[in-house]
Amino acid sequence: MNTVDDCFIIELDKHHSDRKGNLSVVREFVDIPFSIRRAYYLYDIPGGEARGSHAHKQLEQLIIAASGSFTVTLDDSMKKRSFFLNRPYQALYVCPGIWRDLGDFSSGSVCLVLASERYDETDYLRDYGDFLSYKKSGQ
Ligand code: TYD
Numbered sequence: 001m002n003t004v005d006d007c008f009i010i011e012l013d014k015h016h017s018d019r020k021g022n023l024s025v026v027r028e029f030v031d032i033p034f035s036i037r038r039a040y041y042l043y044d045i046p047g048g049e050a051r052g053s054h055a056h057k058q059l060e061q062l063i064i065a066a067s068g069s070f071t072v073t074l075d076d077s078m079k080k081r082s083f084f085l086n087r088p089y090q091a092l093y094v095c096p097g098i099w100r101d102l103g104d105f106s107s108g109s110v111c112l113v114l115a116s117e118r119y120d121e122t123d124y125l126r127d128y129g130d131f132l133s134y135k136k137s138g139q
Helices: 128-136
Strands: 010-011 016-017 019-022 038-042 050-056 061-067 072-073 080-085 090-096 099-105 110-115
Touching: 050 072, 061 080, 072 090, 080 090
Parallel strands: none
Antiparallel strands: 010 090, 016 019, 038 110, 050 099, 061 090, 061 110, 072 080, 072 099
């Protein structure tokens, strides 16, 4: 069974250029353990708003606070872990089978998500009771 302890922060390379800012790179199978099929980003989120509240059966994801900050709370049905993301060079790897709640968005924040699969609604567990049953079945 995948647990929240299988999720972790990845420190991405930060290329600093004097007076020209920073640049970070994400390479599949070098910096992260999956190949990237899709990228999407959340923006214009009202300050303090919450998103997420679902789990995925197969999908692996990397969550980055590309701008601003927010908190990601992960839940494997037995244990929860919260991660405060506020650095564009820190990425949270989320393995399959983990419930996630995103909250406390700072206004103007951008949440960048790199995902291992195309969008597939059948991969979602959107009901917390269904998620608990899924985890009980050993997933
Ligand atoms: P949803 O997953 O519900 O967002 P969140 O859980 O962060 O609140 O997605 C919101 C809407 O966007 C929903 O109608 C599905 C659509 N969507 C896509 O069409 N493709 C995608 O890759 C994603 C992530 C969402």
